[in-house]
Amino acid sequence: MYTAAALAILVTMGLALVRALLGPGVYDRVLAVNMLGTKTTLLLAVVAFLYGWPDFLDLALAYALINFVGVLAVLEFFQNRARADEP
């Protein structure tokens, strides 16, 4: 059953990557990064159980904690740019 879930996650990662490559705008790329980030976390958790490495769940935990920092940085980046554009 872990295999089924892992395959679904992998296919979703592929779909997200296609979205990242197609664009069209920059925000679609950010969206794809965010999707791939959560899917990677899930994949690590599922694979840790699939192969019986529960010690390695620390990795998924690390991603769950710090993955959103990148997207927050994107928000800050565009906020700074919006302020710089103002007179």
Next chain:
Amino acid sequence: MITVFGIFLLSLLVITALAIVQTRNLFVAVMLAAIFSLLMAANFFILDAADVALTEAAVGAGVTTVILLSALALTAEREKRSGSIRWISVAVVAVTVLILIYATFDKPALGDPDAPVHQHVAPWYLEKTPVFMDIPNVVTAVLASFRGYDTLGEVFVVFVAMVGVLFVLGGDGGRSGPITTPDPGLRHHLIPKVVGRLLLPFIILFGLYVQFHGEYGPGGGFQAGAIIATGLILHALLEGEQAALRSVPAGAMQALVVAGASLYGGVGVACMLLGGSFLDYSVLHPDPVTGRQIGIIAIELGVGMAVCGALLSIFHAFAAREH
């Protein structure tokens, strides 16, 4: 199954790499680089390299994107078109690639027990780690003890990288010169502020866990330093540059790097003073096994301090230039 996962992820990795090279929009390149890091970490994990995967996760999930975006804020968003294609370079690259691909035909298959890499020193490390150090994570034993000199070199590379960035960007941590636009950070955004403040202690706690659990599970100084730095960068994003520099001043970050590198070197010198050779931890305690454990914990701490301080210094050097 592991082969299917590996091949699928590797294909995605190659596609992403080609897309990064092809795109002219640098923001898109930064985002694709984030995807590359995620796929790389998943790949390492599938190959059972948890320590490396955790390093990639700790650095790639937050710090790299943040620093690349800070760098992007200092430059234009679109790459300038270069002139004509340099055919000589293309030819050289093509020939090199062909030679490298040809060279892979001689390589042993994945996981082949007769491969040279599994015949050289690796069996000795695996055999001797329980005897010499009595810790479960062989990676940490190799990194911190058997290959202690290499890691010391890496810490000094981190140190030199920070010094280099500070020289190039004039990193005074934003102390000199009036700051024209006070940076509000994301203080006006309620949801990130609340969630970020809630998660910050957990990120630091997790970083400390990775730091001191490195002997037993995946982790160690490099990963912990990057995770704690990510937490503090999150704080800087939420509260703004100045508030973050008030809580952790630029001098403190640089002192952290120097202290970390000195701690590592100091352990080595202490070993010499106690009659051993440089970084031979067995003399640190009457029982050599305990001595080696003490030495590993001490130098991992030094590594963590150096990495954390260096990443924070680099981030603030970029951010100070932005405003």
Next chain:
Amino acid sequence: MTLILDLASWILLVGGGAFLLIGGLGALRFQTLYARMHAASLTDSIGTLLVLLGILLQAGWTLAGAKIAAILIFMMLTGPTASYALANAAYLSGIRPGTGDEEP
């Protein structure tokens, strides 16, 4: 008992996988940015929830189970935050929802 747990895990994992695929397809096929964001958040919330709950049932009261629970809580917190940050950044740069226009 084990049979019931296994069955529940199967249902949760397959259901989660289905939601992941649906969300991924939606993120690929929808016409506007905000609609795509909506589809992608499906994978972040319900897909994640179901998959991790399925694993949690198998892990039980162990350290691994506690870690899965922590991952679940943190992802439930960070996923919507990231979606918020993304939507806000898009809105700041002048993309308005509902028009069906593609941004340049």
